[in-house]
Amino acid sequence: MDLFSFLVSGIGVYVALVVFTLGMAWRVWQWMRTPKSPVRLGLFPKPKSGLGRFGKLLKDTFIAPQSVEQAAPLMAAAYAFHLAALGAFVGHLRLVHEFTPLVSILGVEGMNTFAAWSGGIAGVVMLLAILFWIGRRTSGAYKNLSTPEDFLLLGLLLGVVLLGDHLRFVGGLHAATYEAWFASLVALRPAFPPALAASATRWALDWHMLFVDAFLIYFPFSKLTHAIGAFTGNLVRSSD
Amino acid sequence: MSDTKPDLELDLRGLLCPMPMVKVSQNISKVPVGGTVRAVATDAGSMADIPAWAKSTGNEVVQAEKVGSEYVFLVKRVK
Amino acid sequence: MEKQELETIIGTLGKRMNRQLKEYLDVCVRCAICKDACHQYVATQDMTYLPAHRAELVRAVYRKYFTKAGQFMPAVYEARDPDEHLLDDLYRSTYACTGCRRCMYYCPFSIDTQWVISAAKAMLIAAGRGNEMLGQLADAALFKGDNIEMFRDNLVEGFREIETQVRDITKNPEAEIPVDRQGADMLYVALAGSHSILPAAIIFNEAKASWTLSMFEAANYGFFFGDPDKARLIAKRFMDEAKRLGVKEVVITECGHAYRVAELFYEAWAKERMPFKVVHILEVIDRYVKEGRIKVDPRGIREKVTYHDPCQIGRNGGIYEQPRDIVKAIAPDFVDMTPNREKQWCCGGGGGIVAMEEFNEVRLKSGDMKVEQIKATGASVLACPCENCRLQIGELNEVHDLGLRVVPVMDLVVEAMGFGHAAGTTGDERDAAEAVV
Incomplete structure (x- = not known):
C-alpha cells in the first residue's frame, strides 16, 4: 500500500470506526446524563397502552405519516435514500463474507449479476436523493x-456515493478482490491484494474510503445523531 | 368623579377581562409621567385586575368606582 | 455585549438544559417540513416565523457554548454569540410563537419547537428582554394572589351580582355562587371576567352540583411570559385553594393554556402530586348532558355550528370529542372544519400574542387559514372553548366580515337549556357591548 492508500483505506478505517462508535456512545451518554424534561411533552391523541405507544413510535419513526402528508416529495426522497443506504450497507457485508446460500441458489455469475443490479440501483437511488436534497437547499426558505x-x-455523502457508483459501474473488480482487502483489515494488517493494487480502480477506492472515513468521523458530531434522536423524539411524542 | 381632565380617555366597555387591564397597560406609556388615564369598563373583573396591575407596576389608581353598570378608573402614571 | 450579561444568558440556557431540549437542539436536520405547518410562516412567508429557524437561533448559541464541535468549528454550525442582533431576532420569533405545536405534529422527529421557545424566553428574560406586557400581567396576577384580602370584597360583590343574574335567568331563587365552600366536590376556576362565571354557574346550579368558585382566575400570563416560577405561583393560587377546600376536582374554564398548565405542567413544576383531579369544564358539562343532569333542547341551536379546536386543549391537551358531543347534542346542524382535531390550524391568537400590540399585524395575517376554514363550513356560529382563540377569531370576524357568532361552548349550552330569551344574555349582551366599542 502506498501512503495515501494506507492512510485512507488502512489506518483511516480503524480511526473512523473508533471515532464513530465512541462518538455515538458519547453523544448518547450526554443525552442520558442530562435530566429528563420535568413536564410532559406528548402530543394528543396517543395510544393508551404501552404496546400501542411502541407501535406508534415505530410508525412515526419509520413511516412518519404526518411528515409524508406535509412534504411528500421530500419524504419520498428520504424513504428512498434510507432504504437504498440500508441495501447498500447489507450489500457491503458481502465483502466481509460471501452470502453463500444466495450463491448456491444463483450461482457465482448469477450472484454477481444480482449484486450488480441491486447495488447499482441502490447507488443510483442514493445519488438521485442526494442531488434532490442539494437542489432543494439552493433556493428560497x-x-x-x-x-x-x-x-x-x-x-x-455525494463523494461516498459517486465513487461507490464508480466502483460499481466502472471499476470492473468483483467482490472477491475487495474481500481480500477487507480480510487484511480484519486481521489488522491492512494491505491491497495484487489485483487491487495493480488496478487503476485503486484510486477510486481510496477516494471512496476517504469520504467514508470523513463521513463516519463527522457523523456523531452532526445532525446525523437523528439516527437515534428520531426514536427518542418520537417516543416523547407518544409518552405520558 | 375627579375634577382634573385626564390626558387620555379609554373606552373599554364590552372588553372581557383581562383585556381592560391589557389596554390600560398598553396605553399608560402614551401619557406623560404624572399624567392620568381615565378608563371605563363593563367587566366586573376589572375592579380587581386594574388595581392589581397598578400596584405591581408601581402606578396609582386615583379612582375606581362603579357607576351604574360601568366601572370607572382614573389611573396616574407614576414612572 | 458585556461579559456579565453574556454569562447570565448562557447560564440561563444551561439551567434550562434537559434531555429533550438537548436532543431537539442536536438532531434537527433543517428539512423545513415544519414551515408549511406553521400558520405564521404560511401566511407571511417570513423566515422569522419558520419553526426550525426560531429554534436555530437558540441552536446557534447552544452550539457555541454547549458543544465541543461548535467550539472547534463554529463556522460549520453557524455557532454564534447571543449578540444584540440575535436577541432582536429571537425576541420577534419567540414571542410571536403561539405555542400551538403544529410544527411538532408534522416533524419526523417530533421536535417540540415550543420547548425550545420556552428556553429562548428564559434567555430573553435573563437578558432583560422579556416581553414587558406579559411580565406586567403576570406580576399583577401574583400581586392579586399575595394580597387577596385587598380584593376580596370587590370580587365577592361582583360574584353576588352574577348570582342575581343566575337567579333571574333560571327563575331559581336558591341558585347560588358559592365561594370558599369547604368540602365542595369541585373548585371551578374561571377567568377574571363574569362571562366565564355566569354560564357555568347556571349549569352547575341546574345540575345541582356540589361546587365552589375560585377567587382566582385561570389565565396564566407567567406561562406566556416564559417564567416557569411565576407560572407555577400563579397556578398555585388556586391549587392551594383547592387543597384547602378539600375538593375532588379542579375544573378549569374554557381557557386553553390554563387547562394545559393545570393538568399537564403544574405537578411537575410543584414537584408534588395533587390530591384532586384536574378536569376541563367541557368534560363536566359533557357528563351532565349524557347523564341527563341538565336538560338541553336537541334543537336548541338552529343555526349551522362549527367548532374550533384550541391547540392547548386539543393537540396539547387531548380534549377533542367532549366539546363536539356537547355541540352535537344541542345543534342538529353541526359541521367540522377541515382539517380538524390534531391537524387543526392554530387561529393565531395563542401564546399571549393578543396582549402584545407589536405583533398585531402578523397575528391578524396568520389567521388567514382559519378564516378560509371557517368560510368553507358555511357556519354562522363558531363554538370555541378558549378565550385567546375567541379574541383572535372575534377580530378576524370583524376584519373579514364573516358575520359569525363566536361563542363559548357553555354559552351555547345555556342557550339550549330553554330559559327563554334571558338565557341569551351571555352572548347577546356581549355582542351589544362589542358593538358599542
Missing part, C-alpha cells in the same frame, strides 16, 4: 435555513 453543516454532510 430552504437555502436561508441551511447551514454549512448541511452542505458539508451532503458533500461527503
Whole structure:
C-alpha cells in the first residue's frame, strides 16, 4: 500500500470506526446524563397502552405519516435514500463474507449479476436523493435555513456515493478482490491484494474510503445523531 | 368623579377581562409621567385586575368606582 | 455585549438544559417540513416565523457554548454569540410563537419547537428582554394572589351580582355562587371576567352540583411570559385553594393554556402530586348532558355550528370529542372544519400574542387559514372553548366580515337549556357591548 492508500483505506478505517462508535456512545451518554424534561411533552391523541405507544413510535419513526402528508416529495426522497443506504450497507457485508446460500441458489455469475443490479440501483437511488436534497437547499426558505453543516454532510455523502457508483459501474473488480482487502483489515494488517493494487480502480477506492472515513468521523458530531434522536423524539411524542 | 381632565380617555366597555387591564397597560406609556388615564369598563373583573396591575407596576389608581353598570378608573402614571 | 450579561444568558440556557431540549437542539436536520405547518410562516412567508429557524437561533448559541464541535468549528454550525442582533431576532420569533405545536405534529422527529421557545424566553428574560406586557400581567396576577384580602370584597360583590343574574335567568331563587365552600366536590376556576362565571354557574346550579368558585382566575400570563416560577405561583393560587377546600376536582374554564398548565405542567413544576383531579369544564358539562343532569333542547341551536379546536386543549391537551358531543347534542346542524382535531390550524391568537400590540399585524395575517376554514363550513356560529382563540377569531370576524357568532361552548349550552330569551344574555349582551366599542 502506498501512503495515501494506507492512510485512507488502512489506518483511516480503524480511526473512523473508533471515532464513530465512541462518538455515538458519547453523544448518547450526554443525552442520558442530562435530566429528563420535568413536564410532559406528548402530543394528543396517543395510544393508551404501552404496546400501542411502541407501535406508534415505530410508525412515526419509520413511516412518519404526518411528515409524508406535509412534504411528500421530500419524504419520498428520504424513504428512498434510507432504504437504498440500508441495501447498500447489507450489500457491503458481502465483502466481509460471501452470502453463500444466495450463491448456491444463483450461482457465482448469477450472484454477481444480482449484486450488480441491486447495488447499482441502490447507488443510483442514493445519488438521485442526494442531488434532490442539494437542489432543494439552493433556493428560497430552504437555502436561508441551511447551514454549512448541511452542505458539508451532503458533500461527503455525494463523494461516498459517486465513487461507490464508480466502483460499481466502472471499476470492473468483483467482490472477491475487495474481500481480500477487507480480510487484511480484519486481521489488522491492512494491505491491497495484487489485483487491487495493480488496478487503476485503486484510486477510486481510496477516494471512496476517504469520504467514508470523513463521513463516519463527522457523523456523531452532526445532525446525523437523528439516527437515534428520531426514536427518542418520537417516543416523547407518544409518552405520558 | 375627579375634577382634573385626564390626558387620555379609554373606552373599554364590552372588553372581557383581562383585556381592560391589557389596554390600560398598553396605553399608560402614551401619557406623560404624572399624567392620568381615565378608563371605563363593563367587566366586573376589572375592579380587581386594574388595581392589581397598578400596584405591581408601581402606578396609582386615583379612582375606581362603579357607576351604574360601568366601572370607572382614573389611573396616574407614576414612572 | 458585556461579559456579565453574556454569562447570565448562557447560564440561563444551561439551567434550562434537559434531555429533550438537548436532543431537539442536536438532531434537527433543517428539512423545513415544519414551515408549511406553521400558520405564521404560511401566511407571511417570513423566515422569522419558520419553526426550525426560531429554534436555530437558540441552536446557534447552544452550539457555541454547549458543544465541543461548535467550539472547534463554529463556522460549520453557524455557532454564534447571543449578540444584540440575535436577541432582536429571537425576541420577534419567540414571542410571536403561539405555542400551538403544529410544527411538532408534522416533524419526523417530533421536535417540540415550543420547548425550545420556552428556553429562548428564559434567555430573553435573563437578558432583560422579556416581553414587558406579559411580565406586567403576570406580576399583577401574583400581586392579586399575595394580597387577596385587598380584593376580596370587590370580587365577592361582583360574584353576588352574577348570582342575581343566575337567579333571574333560571327563575331559581336558591341558585347560588358559592365561594370558599369547604368540602365542595369541585373548585371551578374561571377567568377574571363574569362571562366565564355566569354560564357555568347556571349549569352547575341546574345540575345541582356540589361546587365552589375560585377567587382566582385561570389565565396564566407567567406561562406566556416564559417564567416557569411565576407560572407555577400563579397556578398555585388556586391549587392551594383547592387543597384547602378539600375538593375532588379542579375544573378549569374554557381557557386553553390554563387547562394545559393545570393538568399537564403544574405537578411537575410543584414537584408534588395533587390530591384532586384536574378536569376541563367541557368534560363536566359533557357528563351532565349524557347523564341527563341538565336538560338541553336537541334543537336548541338552529343555526349551522362549527367548532374550533384550541391547540392547548386539543393537540396539547387531548380534549377533542367532549366539546363536539356537547355541540352535537344541542345543534342538529353541526359541521367540522377541515382539517380538524390534531391537524387543526392554530387561529393565531395563542401564546399571549393578543396582549402584545407589536405583533398585531402578523397575528391578524396568520389567521388567514382559519378564516378560509371557517368560510368553507358555511357556519354562522363558531363554538370555541378558549378565550385567546375567541379574541383572535372575534377580530378576524370583524376584519373579514364573516358575520359569525363566536361563542363559548357553555354559552351555547345555556342557550339550549330553554330559559327563554334571558338565557341569551351571555352572548347577546356581549355582542351589544362589542358593538358599542
